[in-house]
Amino acid sequence: MQDIIIVGAGTAGLSAAIYALRAGAKVTVFEAQAYGGQIVNAQEIENYPGIAHISGYEFATNLYNQAKELGMELKYERVVRIDNARDHKVVRTEKGEYPCKAVILATGAKNRPLGLDRETELIGKGISYCATCDGAFFRNKNVAVVGGGNTALEDAIFLTNFCSRVYLIHRRDAFRAENKVVESLKQKGNVEFVLNSTVTQLKGEEKISAIVTQDKLTGERREIPVSALFIAVGQAPDNGAFSDLVELDSAGYISADESCTTKTDGIFTAGDCRTKSLRQLTTAASDGAVAGLAAVSFLSQA
Numbered sequence: 001m002q003d004i005i006i007v008g009a010g011t012a013g014l015s016a017a018i019y020a021l022r023a024g025a026k027v028t029v030f031e032a033q034a035y036g037g038q039i040v041n042a043q044e045i046e047n048y049p050g051i052a053h054i055s056g057y058e059f060a061t062n063l064y065n066q067a068k069e070l071g072m073e074l075k076y077e078r079v080v081r082i083d084n085a086r087d088h089k090v091v092r093t094e095k096g097e098y099p100c101k102a103v104i105l106a107t108g109a110k111n112r113p114l115g116l117d118r119e120t121e122l123i124g125k126g127i128s129y130c131a132t133c134d135g136a137f138f139r140n141k142n143v144a145v146v147g148g149g150n151t152a153l154e155d156a157i158f159l160t161n162f163c164s165r166v167y168l169i170h171r172r173d174a175f176r177a178e179n180k181v182v183e184s185l186k187q188k189g190n191v192e193f194v195l196n197s198t199v200t201q202l203k204g205e206e207k208i209s210a211i212v213t214q215d216k217l218t219g220e221r222r223e224i225p226v227s228a229l230f231i232a233v234g235q236a237p238d239n240g241a242f243s244d245l246v247e248l249d250s251a252g253y254i255s256a257d258e259s260c261t262t263k264t265d266g267i268f269t270a271g272d273c274r275t276k277s278l279r280q281l282t283t284a285a286s287d288g289a290v291a292g293l294a295a296v297s298f299l300s301q302a
Helices: 011-022 037-041 056-069 131-138 150-159 179-186 281-301
Strands: 002-007 027-030 073-075 079-084 089-093 097-105 109-111 142-146 165-169 191-194 197-203 210-215 221-225 228-231 235-237 267-269
Touching: 002 011, 002 089, 002 281, 011 027, 011 037, 011 056, 011 097, 011 281, 037 056, 056 073, 097 281, 131 142, 131 150, 131 228, 142 150, 142 221, 150 165, 150 179, 165 197, 197 221, 267 281
Parallel strands: 002 027, 002 097, 027 073, 097 267, 142 165, 142 228, 165 191
Antiparallel strands: 079 089, 089 097, 109 235, 197 210, 210 221
């Protein structure tokens, strides 16, 4: 019987483990793939307070080693279900079942890709899903953003502050973003709207040098020289297996506020898998600390 089982070994899950372990709890973390989550793909991190420069892999490895030294057990098994018994939980994976007293769901959210050839290969080499994370690396460069929601347009506004030119590519001529955001972007002098268009090809050898777009109405193809393509077509959480224990919003995120508690006693959540307005390393680590200590407090009251 473990004290706490954490589902997900990204920044939120490992931060939760560190705080819970330091508080004296026994912790096992389950991860379906590799520790670190999406941040391992970042070539360089410059926006984490107190750390001026660090690679995503190094950041994730430091978190993992810190938790490991404190006594974390990490199992590479996919969690498929959690049963809520009267006085404990049972975490079921593809390989077995594990009883515990509390669970923290830190499953993260995956960025929706465009599905282009070499897209995965070029992540960190011009392909990015986070303008606030990576935008500053392309100061005085031409870049492109693809998407039509608030995130895409806010990314484009952010990039106009230091990029020479920003191309906003959207598959329609109307946006899902709020009108106020659209109007703010239109006021920028270094933005070009490429509407009714999709990105069909990535060009460049070791890094992106250009993208090819195609007009959906005319079929016309256009090559646009850029140093980066920021993809903002949404994220997809994977919380369906826990829908009987937690409340999910319309997009599939776990409904929880800054307390990181869910509707089920002893089930907590942290990081990108929960409802929140900002998904960054700092907010993931913050959630992890809150959820880890909330779980420890639950144990003391049980």
